[in-house]
Amino acid sequence: MRRVTPPPVTLLDVARAAGVSKSTVSDALQGSGRVAEATRDRVRGIAEELGYRPNSAARRLRRASTGAIGLHLPQTATRLDYYMNLAFGAVERAQEGGLDVVLLAPAGAASGPLASRVDGLLVIDPEVGDSAVPGLLDAGVPVVTGERYLGPSPTPAGAVVCDNAASLTALLDHVRDRGARRPALLAPAGASAWAAALRGTAAAWGASYGTEVALRTVPFAATAADAEAATRGLLASDPGIDAVLCAPDGAAPGALRAAAALGRTAGVDLLVASCVDGVANRGANPPVTAVDLRPAAYGRACAELLCDILAGRAAPDTVRHHTWALETRPSTTGAGRRPPH
Amino acid sequence: MRRVTPPPVTLLDVARAAGVSKSTVSDALQGSGRVAEATRDRVRGIAEELGYRPNSAARRLRRASTGAIGLHLPQTATRLDYYMNLAFGAVERAQEGGLDVVLLAPAGAASGPLASRVDGLLVIDPEVGDSAVPGLLDAGVPVVTGERYLGPSPTPAGAVVCDNAASLTALLDHVRDRGARRPALLAPAGASAWAAALRGTAAAWGASYGTEVALRTVPFAATAADAEAATRGLLASDPGIDAVLCAPDGAAPGALRAAAALGRTAGVDLLVASCVDGVANRGANPPVTAVDLRPAAYGRACAELLCDILAGRAAPDTVRHHTWALETRPSTTGAGRRPPH
DNA sequence: GGAGCTTGCCGGAACGTTCCGGCATCGCAT
DNA sequence: ATGCGATGCCGGAACGTTCCGGCAAGCTCC
Numbered sequence: 001m002r003r004v005t006p007p008p009v010t011l012l013d014v015a016r017a018a019g020v021s022k023s024t025v026s027d028a029l030q031g032s033g034r035v036a037e038a039t040r041d042r043v044r045g046i047a048e049e050l051g052y053r054p055n056s057a058a059r060r061l062r063r064a065s066t067g068a069i070g071l072h073l074p075q076t077a078t079r080l081d082y083y084m085n086l087a088f089g090a091v092e093r094a095q096e097g098g099l100d101v102v103l104l105a106p107a108g109a110a111s112g113p114l115a116s117r118v119d120g121l122l123v124i125d126p127e128v129g130d131s132a133v134p135g136l137l138d139a140g141v142p143v144v145t146g147e148r149y150l151g152p153s154p155t156p157a158g159a160v161v162c163d164n165a166a167s168l169t170a171l172l173d174h175v176r177d178r179g180a181r182r183p184a185l186l187a188p189a190g191a192s193a194w195a196a197a198l199r200g201t202a203a204a205w206g207a208s209y210g211t212e213v214a215l216r217t218v219p220f221a222a223t224a225a226d227a228e229a230a231t232r233g234l235l236a237s238d239p240g241i242d243a244v245l246c247a248p249d250g251a252a253p254g255a256l257r258a259a260a261a262l263g264r265t266a267g268v269d270l271l272v273a274s275c276v277d278g279v280a281n282r283g284a285n286p287p288v289t290a291v292d293l294r295p296a297a298y299g300r301a302c303a304e305l306l307c308d309i310l311a312g313r314a315a316p317d318t319v320r321h322h323t324w325a326l327e328t329r330p331s332t333t334g335a336g337r338r339p340p341h
Numbered sequence: 342m343r344r345v346t347p348p349p350v351t352l353l354d355v356a357r358a359a360g361v362s363k364s365t366v367s368d369a370l371q372g373s374g375r376v377a378e379a380t381r382d383r384v385r386g387i388a389e390e391l392g393y394r395p396n397s398a399a400r401r402l403r404r405a406s407t408g409a410i411g412l413h414l415p416q417t418a419t420r421l422d423y424y425m426n427l428a429f430g431a432v433e434r435a436q437e438g439g440l441d442v443v444l445l446a447p448a449g450a451a452s453g454p455l456a457s458r459v460d461g462l463l464v465i466d467p468e469v470g471d472s473a474v475p476g477l478l479d480a481g482v483p484v485v486t487g488e489r490y491l492g493p494s495p496t497p498a499g500a501v502v503c504d505n506a507a508s509l510t511a512l513l514d515h516v517r518d519r520g521a522r523r524p525a526l527l528a529p530a531g532a533s534a535w536a537a538a539l540r541g542t543a544a545a546w547g548a549s550y551g552t553e554v555a556l557r558t559v560p561f562a563a564t565a566a567d568a569e570a571a572t573r574g575l576l577a578s579d580p581g582i583d584a585v586l587c588a589p590d591g592a593a594p595g596a597l598r599a600a601a602a603l604g605r606t607a608g609v610d611l612l613v614a615s616c617v618d619g620v621a622n623r624g625a626n627p628p629v630t631a632v633d634l635r636p637a638a639y640g641r642a643c644a645e646l647l648c649d650i651l652a653g654r655a656a657p658d659t660v661r662h663h664t665w666a667l668e669t670r671p672s673t674t675g676a677g678r679r680p681p682h
Numbered sequence: 683g684g685a686g687c688t689t690g691c692c693g694g695a696a697c698g699t700t701c702c703g704g705c706a707t708c709g710c711a712t
Numbered sequence: 713a714t715g716c717g718a719t720g721c722c723g724g725a726a727c728g729t730t731c732c733g734g735c736a737a738g739c740t741c742c
Binding site: 361362363364365368374375376377380399401402403404405 | 719723727728729
Binding site: 008053054055056057058060061064066067068071080081083084087088091092095100101102103104105106107115116117223224225250251253254256257260279280282283284285 | 349394395396397398399401402405407408409412421422424425428429432433436441442443444445446447448456457458564565566591592594595597598601620621623624625626
């Protein structure tokens with residue numbers, strides 16, 4: 001069997017091997033202090049040769065920083081590949097800044113002394129109803145939220161926001177352009193900034209066109225079954241509806257099912273679109289038009305802002321904007337047009 | 342503005358407040374050493390009152406353990422909610438053992454001194470082609486893999502495996518039971534244990550029934566489009582095929598699309614099932630029969646094994662088994678039966 | 683040629699915890 | 713009384729790093 005503990009090489013080992021003091025080694029490797037270039041190179045070489053790996057616990061203790069950031073995702077995230085993409089984007093960017101990302105349990109409560117385990121926190125789509133969020137905002141470390149937090153009290157140190165009003169408007173304009181006159185919105189429940197923006201925008205858009213966007217509330221992470229039921233209800237109470245915009249990721253196929261069951265042709269008779277893109281939309285039949293929030297890039301942006309704040313490169317209370325893209329697919333072909341291909 | 346640094350309470354502060362030494366405080370809080378019950382309670386109370394939070398960097402330095410485990414997911418995982426569920430299961434269980442989970446970047450290469458940042462590693466569905474895996478197996482910390490690693494060299498300290506042969510057999514038996522006589526398998530590319538088991542099982546099952554299970558290779562994390570193309574190809578080359586088992590998560594809707602496009606009725610004319618359950622299957626039209634690998638429980642099991650190994654409760658080289666469940670849905674109703682409901 | 687500056691390096695303290703050995707004190711049996 | 717083990721607590725060292733003050737040696741400049 002291999003050695004259980006291949007004895008770790010410390011700074012002192014390198015120092016001895018190089019015939020200098022540990023301070024010099026530290027300075028040489030860190031690029032700090034005053035060290036002759038020749039010495040620096042020599043020390044670097046020896047460290048490399050010995051396979052020196054700095055002990056991160058010691059470093060963290062001394063520097064009073066943990067070298068890690070926490071990532072909190074909505075409790076309901078587990079069904080959405082959207083958040084997986086976002087998480088990996090964040091990990092990638094954090095790594096570039098030398099930071100680890102520790103995944104926080106959605107339940108959140110039982111975790112220990114958060115402040116001593118992470119230097120900062122990424123809180124994605126914070127919902128007012130999420131009991132873990134206040135604790136996170138108050139953990140004593142800088143917090144960057146993905147989307148704003150609408151709850152009371154502690155202001156996060158930063159936020160990266162999407163222009164949800166603009167994206168829903170674009171979606172509504174798009175289905176209108178494809179012939180829809182009575183669009184409906186399956187709006188997410190809960191008090192997230194996203195949900196609030198969508199509801200407000202639907203009302204505003206309706207007002208500006210002299211029509212009203214029918215609203216139906218579905219769970220934050222609605223399933224296809226939720227969307228199907230909501231769509232059936234919607235069409236039952238108002239058969240004139242000719243487009244269903246489905247807010248949550250992954251639920252749009254349910255709207256397609258409802259359409260089929262009610263004898264409507266999705267994409268022609270009844271346009272269907274989703275406010276969040278994801279694998280379920282691309283794989284649906286027909287594929288569903290959606291707003292691509294570019295989750296990986298979103299994750300990167302959040303991590304980047306947190307890195308910048310931690311490094312003092314960005315002021316606290318910085319707000320940055322993240323851009324989206326409209327992915328047009330056959331589910332919004334419209335009656336007057338031939339389906340592509 | 343709030344104080345930037347609400348001065349951290351150390352062991353020494355508690356000791357002073359309690360009128361004892363720091364050793365006693367440490368012993369009292371850890372439950373170690375010999376401390377009078379009365380003292381222990383008093384110290385606990387004071388620590389609580391002062392809001393004492395142990396500094397994890399110091400603790401880790403002293404204990405020579407990091408208090409964290411790393412989690413590596415396949416590079417292609419970002420599109421699959423399956424891995425998100427698995428990850429959260431692992432986080433939950435790790436937290437019960439007092440461990441943080443740090444998410445490793447799929448690319449993996451650029452990471453620093455892994456061994457000093459984590460006490461152990463979870464490597465899920467390790468593919469031979471994944472260049473990050475050998476480095477992880479050789480990082481000098483215990484590794485638990487989810488599914489076996491088929492590559493050469495370093496043996497992981499533990500593994501949690503699924504009986505993929507049994508689950509695919511169950512799926513094949515199920516479609517046969519529903520009338521299918523010429524099932525086909527959309528098998529994943531790549532050299533993972535999962536892919537290997539599926540191929541082997543398909544061959545064995547075919548042999549035992551005197552028929553041959555047609556094979557078509559699709560990417561490890563195939564999209565619906567991949568599955569659609571593969572299904573078309575399959576049916577073109579052999580129109581007698583009456584069931585398509587789609588290995589990768591999220592791809593089965595493509596098989597449904599292909600069926601529709603070729604004038605077959607999915608669930609009746611052509612049975613469709615998936616070897617991995619996920620939101621895409623549940624939301625498809627019709628919903629797709631699948632093997633539920635219970636990813637959250639799987640993640641828990643992996644984390645639990647690693648915790649046990651780290652705590653010395655499980656021997657190195659332990660292998661544990663994880664159970665699956667067959668989720669029967671309308672996509673495999675079969676010709677002879679009425680679709681449910 | 684001495685004052686004053688810069689350069690290159692070093693020693694030691696500190697970060698906050700855990701853990702080991704040691705020292706009183708006390709009770710109990712001899 | 714004396715010995716002795718158990719109990720309760722304490723002091724100090726150690727973990728490996730960073731960072732600050734300091735000290736020689738060499739340089740410049742009048």
